[in-house]
Amino acid sequence: MEGQVIIQKVLNNNVIIAEHPTYEEVVLIGKGIGFGCKKGDHFSLDKADKTFLLSNQQEKEQYVNLLPHIDETFIDFMNDILIHIEKRMGQELNEHIHVALTDHLAFAINRAQKNMQFSNPFLNEIESLYPKEYQIASxxxxxxxxxxxxxxxxxxxxxxxxxxxxxVTEKSLSEIHQHNHLITKLVTLVEETFEMTIDKKSVNYHRLVQHLHRAIDRVYQEESIGKEDKLVEMLKHEYPVCYNLSWKLIKVMQKQLNKPVDESEAVYLTIHLQRLTHKS
Structure with missing residues (x-):
């Protein structure tokens, strides 16, 4: 994004909202870029460290309302964090992260300063599902x-x-939370059926969670992984408990996602479940 914009509002010394000839409203972030500026001034985009759009009106209002409650040095620091995340992920981030993560970290810092502890019930699943994001978050x-x-x-x-x-996926947080909750529910059902506690650091647990995650994605994309009739008969005969449990898991997925799940998923779920029980 290059060229000149017209300043609409100076939110603080580090953040400006401006009018762009092509993209309409843009947000500019950079250390001290708002100092001495006023509405109607022309401003060169190359002076900003970061330029992003806030096309969603609700997010824009949230961001504008959030900034007065945050120290200006923190906004500058958030810019460093977002540049680091973008560089490490190797791709551009959806612009809503500017609002969502700024909001989240501001409150997380506030909680930490007040010694308020929040547990994360999906921590193992998140680490297993999104290892790269987890490392960068660390x-x-x-x-x-x-x-x-x-x-x-x-x-x-x-x-x-x-x-x-x-x-990086364009998925909403609520959708991601819903899927993680479903995976946790499925893993709990496996543990209860087999009367075991799965080692959350094990390779087989990691494979199971990854498979469930991909299975959920396949449901939404209406993908099939192909029929394996001979394999089905063999698995039903050799591992009846695992095969029956795989169908229980499929029924839970169908109910929660409110979508049909391809029956071929039972084959691969059975194999993952057998690995778990065999390892145990």
């Missing part, structure tokens, strides 16, 4: 500690990872 937590001396609880890494995943 780096963000380290950045916050190095910059502000604030130590986040471990669960915070998971929450930040979800924001990163949302920003």
């Amino acid at each position: 780096e963000v937590v380290t950045m916050v500690y190095d910059e502000m001396g604030i130590q986040f609880p471990e669960g915070e890494v998971g929450f930040i990872a979800l924001h990163i995943h949302s920003a």
Whole structure:
């Protein structure tokens, strides 16, 4: 994005809302760029460290209302965090992360300063499903500690990872939370059926969770992984408990997602379940 814009509003010394000839409203972020500026001034885009659109009116209002409650140095620091995430992920982030993650981290810092601890029930699933996002979220937590001396609880890494995943997949946080909740429910059903506690750090647990995640994606994309009739008969005969459980899991998925699940999923679920029980 290049060229000149006209300043509409100076939110603080580090953030300007401006009118762009092509993209209409844009938000400019950079250290001290708002100092001495006023509405109607022409401003060169190359002076900003970061330029992004806020086409969603609700997000724009949320961002504008949020900024007065946040220290200006934190906005500058958030810019460093978002540049780090974008560089490490190797792709552009959906612009809603500017609002969502700024909001989240501001409140997380506030909670940490008041010694309020929040657990994250999906932490193991998040680490298993989104390892790259989880690693980068850990780096963000380290950045916050190095910059502000604030130590986040471990669960915070998971929450930040979800924001990163949302920003690179275009999925909403509510959709991601719904899928993670479903996966946790399915894993719990497996543990209850087999009367076992699955080692959440094991390779077989990781494979099962990854498979469930991909199965949910296939449901939404209406993909089939192909019929394996001979394999079905063999699995039904050799591993009846695992095969029956795989169908229980499919029925739970169908009910929660309110969509049909391809019956061929039972084959691969049975294999993952057998690995788990065999390993145990």
